[in-house]
Amino acid sequence: MxxxxxxxxxxxxxxxxxxxxxxxxxxxxxxxxxxxxxxxxxxxxxxxxxxxxxxxxxxxxxxxxxxxxxxxxxxxxxxxxxxxxxxxxxxxxxxxxxxxxxxxxxxxxxxxxxxxxxxxxxxxxxxxxxxxxxxxxxxxxxxxxxxxxxxxxxxxxxxxxxxxxxxxxxxxxxxxxxxxxxxxxxxxxxxxxxxxxxxxxxxxxxxxxxxxxxxxxxxxxxxAIQQNLITSGDVTNMLCKRQPDAHKGSCGKVFVVAGSRGLTGAAALAASAAMRSGAGTVTLGIAESLHDIMEMKVTEVMTSPLAEVSPGALGEEAFSEIQRLSLQSDVMVIGPGLGRHEETLPLVRRVIMTVERPLVIDADALYALIGHTSLLTEAKSVPILTPHPGEMARLVSLTAEEVNQDRIYIARQAAIEWGSIIILKGARTVVAFPDGEVYINSSGNAGMATGGAGDVLTGIIAGLVGQGLSSHEAALAGVYIHGLAGDIVAKNGMIGMIASDIIKALPAAIFGIQEND
The missing domain is CATH 3.40.50.10260 (YjeF N-terminal domain)
Structure with missing residues (x-):
């Protein structure tokens, strides 16, 4: 609409x-x-x-x-x-x-x-x-x-x-x-x-x-009207129906670079959400000293240790392995819980400019772009950025309050200037595209105001890209499915909802959308 x-x-x-x-x-x-x-x-x-x-x-x-x-x-x-x-x-x-x-x-x-x-x-x-x-x-x-x-x-x-x-x-x-x-x-x-x-x-x-x-x-x-409301009917037409002879290799390969000391949960949530949204395989690249921890945190997700510059922090030494693993995947995520070590930030910027797969950029990877947003126009494909108002404020030199005062305008201008898909999270999440088109999400609730919910959204979007959706489709479908899963959880109450609850509700949310086809 x-x-x-x-x-x-x-x-x-x-x-x-x-x-x-x-x-x-x-x-x-x-x-x-x-x-x-x-x-x-x-x-x-x-x-x-x-x-x-x-x-x-x-x-x-x-x-x-x-x-x-x-x-x-x-x-x-x-x-x-x-x-x-x-x-x-x-x-x-x-x-x-x-x-x-x-x-x-x-x-x-x-x-x-x-x-x-x-x-x-x-x-x-x-x-x-x-x-x-x-x-x-x-x-x-x-x-x-x-x-x-x-x-x-x-x-x-x-x-x-x-x-x-x-x-x-x-x-x-x-x-x-x-x-x-x-x-x-x-x-x-x-x-x-x-x-x-x-x-x-x-x-x-x-x-x-x-x-x-x-x-x-x-x-x-x-x-010519460039604002739209995302509804279930819109998303139904985007989702891929799984073929009877499907196998894990045909359902998408997602590569996630995430996590640092104290923030391994963000990495686990993003990777697990990619799995729950339907990806065939997910590989999580994490600093080698944290690898054993991640193997205990996740079961279905594969893990790959990456060279670190200090305990739990990545630097340029990890680039070649990141590049190799990205080429074996259909889509890449970078940022959830990655940390802000002084050598991690240039690594993120190098990855953004060189990776040859669709890219979802979140959390600490967004921090690496402060003062460097022009690099986004050099990306090999149109990147998807998923900032919350505070992260967006730092990228555009405003306050979070100023961002929320005109969410559509700010998201649209950033998408046009940076040649990127901008998902401005919050109560009503706004999705903006480089051509000026903007979508307002109609799903979701206040119970989703919980740590890690944004990492889940990042994983969902990557999982959908891996299954064959375009970045444009995955951004729209991802935010709606994310909100709908939260709405399913909220039927038992909003207070006390946690991010992993949203992940568990993803199959039901996707099934519900497809059943309405």
Whole structure:
């Protein structure tokens, strides 16, 4: 499914009106009908239900007036609170305001404290609040009077339904500068907006519905829109079905260079995840003094000792063996728990420039790229990088907070500049490609905020590449399968989930996707 920016949605609406001849008031009517229908589905029989609609003076308020009309016709007791003056309402919104005025629907202009006293009394006895204040027309910080409205709505502990985008949420980034409506449900139109899928916007949106308001299909499927949502259906078409005569040599050979003193667990998790995601064989290259430890940690994974420069740390002496083992494999992973020894970092950079297999770069290998990201353009194939926000921040000289404030933009720009696939991990993981295309993952949960979960993702992606998926496909399928495995584990509770739990759930996650084919 395509995902749009606020500007792209405006362009779609403009094209629907100007190029296809659909009057704007028809789109507003369709939007209001859809919202009213969803409210009825949520609340049940509407007869005598008390519903308060908070409307702004723009088109989002116009949608709210249409909703008021249809709810009134279905027997609900509707009150409309217009935050501002009727004289500020224009165009299609004004037409619909005049209609509900003629119908005798209760409308109160909220312009002073006395009006607010009436609002608070009405809210106390209402069954549902509807946010039709600003929609996608909001950026920056809310004004004081609007903050008062939002805070009052949130304090009422009522079902809140937001129209298009909850007031206070940036429709592009999902950021909240001051306060925002904490919606129980959000009904958005035609396509989901970025900010409804990214946190914290997704938290304020509640349960999300995408309503069809009659926008021509060619507009909502426009390939020029470069944001997408990863769904199970997308991944189903990517996964390889195992042939009856398959053998371990035909299911992919993965080579992992990982681990250092105190961080052997990361190596074990990445290698084991590659196995559990379906790879035929996995070889783990690790510093020779840690080799015996790894042989006890992993059973199905083969281990190979590599020359070390100090106990547990790799240097240039290991390069020739790494190169040899990479040529015997279909894909290579470098970085999980590898360490940051001063001689390990140049080794990583040399591997990135010379390895002739698809490459997944994670953790300490990302640290080796700080100040050296231009090397990525010299890689023999398009590398896959899997940074969390802190790692990404170091690579682009920002803070983790700044990265999270505009995840899509930063991931996209890095992918384009570095000629790489960027998987920016976090609550909603973002996958960006060098052509500017971006995908937002729809699976996963907060229980996956546990040490080692990122190492598992790295292993999954490598395992999928080994089985024949392109790096592009493996990145998308990998993040979705990773999240879905976490969702399977979370059915028994999120608290206490550990990375190895996610690994154990991988076969069930993959089977579930394939069964839905």
């Amino acid at each position: 395509k995902v749009v920016t606020v500007a792209e949605m405006k362009d779609i609406e403009r094209a629907a009106i100007e190029e296809y001849g659909i009057p704007g008031i028809v789109l507003m009517e369709n939007a209001g009908v859809e919202v009213a229908g969803q409210i009825e589905s949520i609340l049940g029989i509407l007869h005598n239900k008390k519903i308060s609609i908070f409307a702004g003076t723009g088109n989002n308020g116009g949608d709210g007036y249409v909703v008021a009309r249809h709810l009134h016709n279905r027997g609900a007791k509707v009150k409309v609170f217009l935050i501002g003056n009727k004289t500020a309402v224009a165009g299609d919104a004004l037409t619909n305001l005049q209609i509900i005025t003629n119908m005798g629907i209760d409308i109160l202009e909220v312009t002073n404290q006395h009006d607010w006293d009436k609002v608070k009394i009405a809210m106390t006895f209402t069954d549902c609040l509807v946010d039709a204040l600003l929609g996608t027309g909001f950026t920056g910080k809310l004004r004081e009077h609007m903050i008062q409205v939002v805070e009052c709505m949130n304090k009422m502990n009522k079902v809140i339904i937001a129209i298009d985008v909850p007031t206070g949420v940036d429709g592009d980034t999902g950021q909240v500068q001051s306060v925002a409506v904490k919606a129980s449900y959000t009904i958005t139109f035609a396509l989901p907006k970025q900010g409804l899928l990214l946190y914290p916007g997704a938290l304020y949106a509640g349960e999300l519905y995408v309503a069809d308001i009659g926008v021509p299909r060619l507009l909502v499927q426009n390939i």
